[in-house]
Amino acid sequence: MFELLKKKFQSFIGKVDETAREKEVSLTTASKVKGLLAGKIRLSEGDIEDTLWNLQLELIQSDVAAETVEYLVSKLKERLLALEVDKNKVNETVRQEIKSVLLETLTPEKELNFLDYVRSQPNPVKIIFFGVNGTGKTTTIAKVANLLLKNNLSVVIAAGDTFRAGAIEQAEKHASALGVKVIKHQKTGDSAAVIYDAVEHAKAKGIDVILADTAGRMQTNVNLMDEMKKIVRVNKPDLKVFVGDALTGNDAVEQARTFNQQVGIDAVILTKMDADAKGGSALAITHETKKPVIYVGVGQKYDDLKPFDKQWFVGQLI
Numbered sequence: 001m002f003e004l005l006k007k008k009f010q011s012f013i014g015k016v017d018e019t020a021r022e023k024e025v026s027l028t029t030a031s032k033v034k035g036l037l038a039g040k041i042r043l044s045e046g047d048i049e050d051t052l053w054n055l056q057l058e059l060i061q062s063d064v065a066a067e068t069v070e071y072l073v074s075k076l077k078e079r080l081l082a083l084e085v086d087k088n089k090v091n092e093t094v095r096q097e098i099k100s101v102l103l104e105t106l107t108p109e110k111e112l113n114f115l116d117y118v119r120s121q122p123n124p125v126k127i128i129f130f131g132v133n134g135t136g137k138t139t140t141i142a143k144v145a146n147l148l149l150k151n152n153l154s155v156v157i158a159a160g161d162t163f164r165a166g167a168i169e170q171a172e173k174h175a176s177a178l179g180v181k182v183i184k185h186q187k188t189g190d191s192a193a194v195i196y197d198a199v200e201h202a203k204a205k206g207i208d209v210i211l212a213d214t215a216g217r218m219q220t221n222v223n224l225m226d227e228m229k230k231i232v233r234v235n236k237p238d239l240k241v242f243v244g245d246a247l248t249g250n251d252a253v254e255q256a257r258t259f260n261q262q263v264g265i266d267a268v269i270l271t272k273m274d275a276d277a278k279g280g281s282a283l284a285i286t287h288e289t290k291k292p293v294i295y296v297g298v299g300q301k302y303d304d305l306k307p308f309d310k311q312w313f314v315g316q317l318i
């Protein structure tokens, strides 16, 4: 019975195709019927309206920047409307498409496996951390030092924040807790020179990695942004890491964009992911800068630094 019906349909489709060609009408109807026969359907704008709307809300609530939300939703719409979906698997397919659009957006120009990178570079590897005030730069440096030490790599910290009161002492406190040396100058000294000295020290002592702290700076502060360019010019770091506070959502994206324009960042670490941050800024920052999020900070302890796992992140988001 089914075979008979199928044959009838196939000859009908053949006729539809023929007529369509002859009359130069669109083949859409024919392919729709063909699709139906194979259990496939095309989704209409009406079919996906609610899904797109819900996704939009979800992304906004997760602190994804408005521009990125717009990009994601229109990309997804384009994809869904172009798909032939198995009619029994509509929800599954839509979910899968959402997932792949999010994953693609989280994919940087070039992935960076931090530890592999550090091991593969000639010593000493110079890494400088930048970001606005209070995002967690100094704490993150301590966490990264801890990670490197656990991987049998030696570290020196450069107390390059010569600007904020107590910053040098804070770096010293972490360094002493971790048992690593800190290179410092006087407060108000030249940050580029402190980092330069740390590099000299590392070269003399055969130390693997220099982790350089810098003062927090607003991306709108021209003088401090110029100082940052000088630090980079003088020290030619192997990696410029932007440290962003996940709790600041859209602001973190704006900061990352400006720091990237000014000095070209190589990687991103997002902090305070433990503190009620949905982490949407990871999506927006990667979309904006195309630079990889390598780690996330998930607390105040030295071990509270986790590699950023795109799959896990997307799974959690949707």
Ligand SMILES: Nc1nc2c(ncn2[C@@H]2O[C@H](COP(=O)(O)OP(=O)(O)OP(=O)(O)O)[C@@H](O)[C@H]2O)c(=O)[nH]1
Pocket (backbone or CB within 6 Å): 131, 132, 133, 134, 135, 136, 137, 138, 139, 140, 161, 164, 167, 214, 215, 216, 217, 271, 272, 273, 274, 275, 296, 297, 298, 299, 300, 304
């Ligand atoms: N909950 C939580 N707190 C964090 C995290 N990372 C840093 N912090 C806290 O954020 C505060 C600021 O951290 P700092 O490391 O001093 O930030 P900074 O960017 O060096 O600050 P400035 O030098 O003033 O620009 C501290 O209280 C840290 O303990 C994190 O991943 N989770």
Ligand SMILES: [Mg+2]
Pocket (backbone or CB within 6 Å): 137, 138, 139, 161, 167, 213, 214, 216
């Ligand atoms: Mg600091």
